Amino acid sequence: MEQEPSVSRRIFAIDSLLDNDLYKFSMQQAVLSLYPGVNVTYQYRNRSPQEHRYTKEAYEILTKRIEALADLALTPDERTFLERKCPFFTSKYLDYLSAFRYTPKAHIQMSLSSSGDLEIWIKGLWLDTILYEVPILALVSETYFEFVETDWDMEGQEEQAETDARQLILGGCKFTEFGTRRRRSREVQRAVVESLKKANLELNGSTLGADQLGCNRVAREERGELLGTSNVYFAMKYDLNPIGTVAHEWTMAISVLENDLLHANGNALRIWRRCYPTDFGTALTDTFGTAAFLRDFDAPLAESYTAVRQDSGDPREFVLAIIEQYEKLNIDPAKKLIVFSDGLTVQKALELKSYVKGLRRQRGNGVPDVSFGIGTHFTNNFRVKSDGAKSRPMNIVIKLYECNGRHVVKLSDDTGKFQGDEAAVREALKVFMPDRSTP
Template sequence: MADEDYSDVVLPPSLLDTDLYKFSMQQAVLHHFPNVEGTYRFTHRDKDVYFTRECFVRFQRSASQFDKIKLTPEEREWLAKACPYLKPSYLNFLSAYRFKPAQLRLSFEPIPEDVDKDAHGDVKARGNIHIHAVGPWQETILWEVPLMACLSEIYFTTADKDWNYDGQEEQAYEKAKTLLAAGCSFSEFGTRRRRSYRTQDLIMKAILRAQKDSPDAPAKVSGTSNVHFAMKYNVPPMGTIAHEWFMGVGALQGYEHANSTALKLWEEVYNNVLLIALTDTFSTEAFYTDFVRDPHFAQHWTGLRQDSGDPFAYAPRAKAVYERLGVDYRTKTIIFSDALTVDKALALKKQCDELGFKCSFGIGTSLSNDFKKASDGAEKSRALNMVIKLSSVDGKPTVKISDDITKNTGEPETVRRVKGIFRIPITDKDEVIL
């Protein structure tokens, strides 16, 4: 029998083609929660956008080949130098790590209108894709980012081809020039929802060229969250911690003081580095309750990350909390990372300057998936609005409450229970959380 042809698969070029915080959290999981089962689940938020059977089959074939990806000796050597907080024992683990496609549960559910088409083998039949990753948390934690990048690239080369690369590099260059001239230091955060690997590569070239062409600009490109591109372009890999750390800690060790517990456990691994706290896992107000309860965190951690809710309410509220604790907020940094555009970043920078806050920006989809339709250059080609979130640890369901109800995830019963713990109003929308 001839070998099966896998020429159509989409694979990351490297194990490093992911966000830095996946590695930092993986090391923390290995330290504190080895061999705890972790389940991840895919959610596609736009209910009027569908995948096709062709897209699913190609995605399924690609995912089956992820076990070919491994860390090279050169990559390990670079990681050890660029990220000295990654311990040799962890780098040994990462060198031996292989994705296990058997951990994935993938399925395609045709929409009612296309059930018959799908049954007759029509590759254009539309439907929804379901993804679960089940296995030891220290292993399944790495599926999220490359799997979403893979799915996005396949979707935009099968189900939606009404776009092209025309003007992409120039567009990113102009965005970067504008940001740098306005004093907005920023990092590229676009891996998870990039249109393609080629797109992110073009973006990295463009923003670094903009920096080279702006030697007197009051800001700089801080780096990229993508570790592979950080190595390729010799820039700092950027990132610290994500919602899943707080979600997992809450489920495993209790929600009442999950934020402070998560920060404490993180410090035990990282001590004086990677200390930007993500505040909105169970709502930012719930975070501040623990922040005020133990001022050590406000003093020791170098800043906060805003990722949902009203970004313009964030810095004034953070200033009030720091002042209440007697901490000089002007020594702290806010990282804004929620659906940023150039205009929003400029307005937030102006506000932070007026307040005296240091700030920086993590810009994702606006750089790595900002396209127009080829058939109508005035109409936007929508990026996929998708997430893969931790759904359970050790059999216990996890939740994310967020400062934006459209970003809430978790089983409705658990969401309502956790909202009760944090005295967050329960709404009718809690009944339909995915």
């Protein structure tokens, strides 16, 4: 008979302040510097509302787990790691982070409908609330799969992660683990990150590489590599590079704070560079659609940012549009990088890598390098144990909803990812996509 989970296990699913993605900390430092008095509201959304309904028991446990975030604090060892690996964090910010505490009872409003739908709102100072998104999403997913949909186990996860890593590396793909937000559990992510690192060391980082299957047909310089993880805790645990860019919420908030929706992309990029003149040089392109981004992405910005991130829409069309933009600005596309991060699987990454290689052969250079941020495929890729059917991960997000009392929206290049108050979305569509009349 299976043992009942211990009381501590049922409550504490996150036990480190650093169990979060790097971009939340980089944005928090920017907010501390520029916008410490701004108030915001975040909204939780299940993009597949007919699936993954909560039970009352799971909801009660989730509530306790979110309340337990209040017990987290940065440890001296964690601060030392940040000082060593993240030189872009100032001593002022690290002092702030050392004193930081979550106060979920003050900031979070939750409810569960009779049909099992979660409603979560996060309200307060941007500075105080910006770190909640990732751990709450991780807790929502982990609690659901621990107490509602339980017909699965960890069997084969390490082997699958190692196989995935080998395919990516031997396929020439540089990649980052991005799987915190929708992970099946923290233990799953731990096993995945450990296995990815193991495969990377075997193929790239030791004398064992020459003996690994497939290495004799892929030269070392043609192999890909694991670049790191977005999760700062696991970067510390496994001595990997913590990797992050910036989230949509930055551009969404700037649209209100600068009172300029039309040019929010350009304003957000320039203000970000005031905080980070040389670090965090990947521009997120799809907050209001890539076409709107490119209208603001002028030569000084394109020179300043080393990379662009594709997070929605057709990735192949995106590559061509980015190349065209760089060439129009007299910038060599080959000196830039495209980061793909939209619902990637290993197969999709390999196909995109092959597409870009083919494009480079056709054009004779003049094509950006590419890397891949792979999330849910790594940390929530399971089958139902009893019948072998695909066990679908939760399709959940938490997005900024209001900034200083004004609605903000996200449009993206996929209509299914539009987010925000419906009236505000309609107004934004008039600005950015006037040929569309409804969300």
